[in-house]
Amino acid sequence: MDKSRYSGEIRVRSCGILIEDGKILLVHLYSPVTDDWIWIPPGGKVQFGESTAEALKREFNEETGLDVVVKDLLYTNELIQNDIHAVEFYYLVSRIGGKLKVGKDPEIDENDQIIKDLKFFDREELASINVVPQFIASELWEVLDPS
Template sequence: MKQHSWKHRVRVRSCGVLIENGKVLLVELCSPVVNDWVWIPPGGEVTFGETLEEAVIREMKEETGLTVSVVKQLTSNQVIRPPVHAIEFYFLVERIEGDVELGHDPELEEKDQILRNIGFFSKTDIKTMNVVPQFLIEILDDYLT
């Protein structure tokens, strides 16, 4: 996997947690942190001049095809695993419109895309999946069936 600009700098990420019918929407991607396939809420880097909320709305559209609104911030997280250092903000979001479809990362070439799957998953499902960060499973416990 091509690392691009993720190495040796602090990245601020904004991620969306969409829950519908007791299930959470996750994307499967090749993580630059562990260089392996993981399931994670859609999200990505905040660009200069963009608010956290604007970033999560944009990232959700790019990765899932959905237009969402932000309900509230759920939590934040810091990942320090050299050469990766990221500060992540997780927001509960709700769908305004659109159908779920796997998107892409516009900063990456087609051959370098890191997204490969998308879906809604129950509490039982995510306990058997490689979900990151792991603490999200506990946070989502009250929301999922």
């Protein structure tokens, strides 16, 4: 994987938390940060002139085939590791259409795609997978239901 497309700049990312039937939708992809397969909420880079909400709708559809409406901002994360620096916004989203399917990153060649799978996970299942950021496994459910 060519990490240079992710390094040397501050990347702004917009990501979506889709919860259905008590489960969160995650994308299984190869991470340029960890050099490992991880499970992460769908999302990606905000393009110049694009709002975080617009970017999230576009990225969510590219990666999952689903159309979403963007709701509350739940979490922000700043990642600085080696040559990679990202500021990430995690929004609650709701499905409004589309058909769930493993998508792809249009910025990456067909033969080098990093998205492998999609799956809904319940809270207990998150403990047994490599989920990023850790907020998803450790704090998300308390943020969603603080009672």
